[in-house]
Amino acid sequence: MPAEVKVQVVQISESASEGKVRNHSVTIDRPEAKGGADKGPMGGEFMLMGLGGCFMSNLLAAIKAREANVSNVKIDVTGTADGTPGRYVAARMDISADFDDRELMTKLVTIAERGCLVANTLKNALDLTINIS
Numbered sequence: 001m002p003a004e005v006k007v008q009v010v011q012i013s014e015s016a017s018e019g020k021v022r023n024h025s026v027t028i029d030r031p032e033a034k035g036g037a038d039k040g041p042m043g044g045e046f047m048l049m050g051l052g053g054c055f056m057s058n059l060l061a062a063i064k065a066r067e068a069n070v071s072n073v074k075i076d077v078t079g080t081a082d083g084t085p086g087r088y089v090a091a092r093m094d095i096s097a098d099f100d101d102r103e104l105m106t107k108l109v110t111i112a113e114r115g116c117l118v119a120n121t122l123k124n125a126l127d128l129t130i131n132i133s
Contacts, residue, residue: 005021006021007019007020007021008020008021009028012027013029013037013039014037015029015030015035015036015037015039016028016029016036016037016039016040017029019046026040026041026046027039027040028040028041028042028043028046029041029042030042044079044081044088047079047088048077048078048079048088048091049077050118051077051091051093051116051118051119051122052075052077052093054116054117054118054119055075055093055112055113055116055118055119055130056073056075056112057116058111058112058113058115058116059073059075059095059108059109059111059112060073061112061115062108062111062112062115063108066104066108068099068101068104068105068108069099069100069101070097070098070099070104070105070108071097071098071099072096072097072098073095073096073097074095074096074097075093075094075095076093076094076096077091077092077093077094078091078092078094079091080092087126088125088126089126089127090126090127090128090129091122091126091127091128091129092128092129092130092131093128093129093130093131094131094133095109095130095131095132095133096132096133102132105132106132109130109132113130
């Protein structure tokens with residue numbers, strides 16, 4: 001059975017809005033150079049953070065479940081926008097961490113990739129690459 005996830009976005013100023021989900025809220029705005037007040041990231045930037053956050057959540061769960069010796073995990077997400085209308089055509093996640101066993105780290109990343117709702121959604125829409133450094 002399909003699961004629904006609902007969020008709400010409400011205008012809070014001339015250029016900004018507030019996104020709400022459960023008991024959390026974030027401010028969404030445009031930079032001053034694009035006519036905003038720079039009160040928060042733009043929606044497209046949140047999309048990239050959502051990709052990184054979803055992936056990180058699944059990766060940390062895989063690490064914990066296997067009691068793997070992995071720490072200081074960092075994911076740098078880079079989106080490449082192009083086209084008219086504009087859209088992301090590619091996204092790259094560069095993952096760094098302290099780990100001893102590269103084979104295990106690769107397995108953990110594969111597990112996280114399979115479990116990440118955002119990555120699974122985007123794979124059919126853009127070129128998604130994942131690198132371990």
